[in-house]
Amino acid sequence: MAATHAPDAPRDRARTAGDDDGAVIRFDHVHKAYDESAPARRGRDDRPATGAAVDDLSFSVRRGELLAVVGPSGCGKSTTLRMANRLVEPTSGRIFLDGEDVTQVDPVALRRRIGYVIQEVGLFPHRTVGQNVGTVPRLLGWDRARTTARTAELLGLVGLDPARYARRYPHQLSGGERQRVGVARALAGGPPVLLMDEPFGAVDPVGRRRLQNEFLRVHRELGTTVMLVTHDVDEAVRLADRVLVLSRGAHVEQLAGPLEVVARPASPAVADLVGGGRTTRLLGLGGLDRRDLWPLTAADADAPRVPLTADLGEVLAELVGAPAGRVVLTDGGRDAGAADATVLLTGLRRLVDHTPRDGAVA
Numbered sequence: 001m002a003a004t005h006a007p008d009a010p011r012d013r014a015r016t017a018g019d020d021d022g023a024v025i026r027f028d029h030v031h032k033a034y035d036e037s038a039p040a041r042r043g044r045d046d047r048p049a050t051g052a053a054v055d056d057l058s059f060s061v062r063r064g065e066l067l068a069v070v071g072p073s074g075c076g077k078s079t080t081l082r083m084a085n086r087l088v089e090p091t092s093g094r095i096f097l098d099g100e101d102v103t104q105v106d107p108v109a110l111r112r113r114i115g116y117v118i119q120e121v122g123l124f125p126h127r128t129v130g131q132n133v134g135t136v137p138r139l140l141g142w143d144r145a146r147t148t149a150r151t152a153e154l155l156g157l158v159g160l161d162p163a164r165y166a167r168r169y170p171h172q173l174s175g176g177e178r179q180r181v182g183v184a185r186a187l188a189g190g191p192p193v194l195l196m197d198e199p200f201g202a203v204d205p206v207g208r209r210r211l212q213n214e215f216l217r218v219h220r221e222l223g224t225t226v227m228l229v230t231h232d233v234d235e236a237v238r239l240a241d242r243v244l245v246l247s248r249g250a251h252v253e254q255l256a257g258p259l260e261v262v263a264r265p266a267s268p269a270v271a272d273l274v275g276g277g278r279t280t281r282l283l284g285l286g287g288l289d290r291r292d293l294w295p296l297t298a299a300d301a302d303a304p305r306v307p308l309t310a311d312l313g314e315v316l317a318e319l320v321g322a323p324a325g326r327v328v329l330t331d332g333g334r335d336a337g338a339a340d341a342t343v344l345l346t347g348l349r350r351l352v353d354h355t356p357r358d359g360a361v362a
């Protein structure tokens, strides 16, 4: 059973990011019980023993970051996501978008500010790809020329040639192409915030990798703030700036950078989710690339030495114990450069990128 913590336990307080500066989305002690017979409001210290889909959840998504939400099936990931755009209303607690309480915003207006992508995509079947992508710009009152230009730009960004695809209908696309159109449609109005629920789920492994890469590029280019729900821990590690790990009732098990979550699971539930999995094993399957190392500084004189031939797991083990958070990689006995957590993450991401999903480590 996943570790759960009393809401007033220090470790929980430390992990709620409710006081983050620059938060675009902020959940403040949010509770959702689908069961209508459940009490409508509960005090912060009056936790129900069971039953709530989301039970006293507090966290923030920072401006421009991609936050991945992971956790076992039924732990409340989708409910959490859907409360941010009021597809589901919280039973109690508050959710802020750019400091504004979302319950005070008209839901339709809210959803124009927040893109939403789901696995089933939900394209309008009787509208062309171009019309689907242009939906929000049209609702926003953009003129035809601007909408058409934006549609073409977005289709191009997700790797679909507008000349070939804009006039097709959804049934004339593959599942992966439909998901690309779904991503383009969600981005078309230039929403500052994007919510994604298993957006790449229906795509085959190779297409999924490509779509993830394209999405990462678009995310960086546009600076969109993204909350992404996924079952796939590898996907979370690969794409996210931070990972929110939930257990049943949407209890926060850990909210940290991907490397931190993989390297230092904060609870048995997190270790269960990532520890026995492929990501950890990946650490043993490759090492650092010399090109990624930092130049040496005088402060590295006393740093632990690790041969460049060491795998990422060995580098990580040394990093964890390194007082300054840096190790020096050696090549043939000579110092080659320094590595810190960022370098390690770069190495891990490269490894994930070049490891077939159904290959030897699966």
Ligand SMILES: Nc1ncnc2c1ncn2[C@@H]1O[C@H](COP(=O)(O)OP(=O)(O)OP(=O)(O)O)[C@@H](O)[C@H]1O
Pocket (backbone or CB within 6 Å): 034, 035, 053, 071, 072, 073, 074, 075, 076, 077, 078, 079, 080, 231
């Ligand atoms: N509309 C609903 N009515 C009643 N219960 C619901 C409803 N939607 C979800 N639930 C319940 O709330 C809990 C959380 O569901 P949710 O879909 O948020 O979980 P999840 O983590 O996204 O799951 P999965 O990974 O399987 O998609 C589950 O116990 C689920 O059965």
